[in-house]
Amino acid sequence: MPRPSRRSRTLRRVHKRIPGGKTKLTYEKRKPSRAVCSECKQPLHGVPRERPYKQGKLTKSKKRPERAYGGVLCSRCSRRKIIKQARVQKND
Numbered sequence: 001m002p003r004p005s006r007r008s009r010t011l012r013r014v015h016k017r018i019p020g021g022k023t024k025l026t027y028e029k030r031k032p033s034r035a036v037c038s039e040c041k042q043p044l045h046g047v048p049r050e051r052p053y054k055q056g057k058l059t060k061s062k063k064r065p066e067r068a069y070g071g072v073l074c075s076r077c078s079r080r081k082i083i084k085q086a087r088v089q090k091n092d
Helices: 075-091
Strands: 011-017 023-029
Touching: none
Parallel strands: none
Antiparallel strands: 011 023
């Protein structure tokens, strides 16, 4: 029987293969929820759904999209915002 702290479903159960060829049950924290756009609340594409310690090991280009408002706004909302800013600057 697992120890009391492992009994809750807060931790997910993962079967890992160990060097002897057997599988061992390990307990890992679950993945966080998807990153969402701050305006329309749609899930962001290109932003990995990983825990911070795993995300820190990723290359910079894999952490978020390489564009203005990447990782904060979806492509549709960022396009609208950039166009809106350009129109405001043109009128000034």
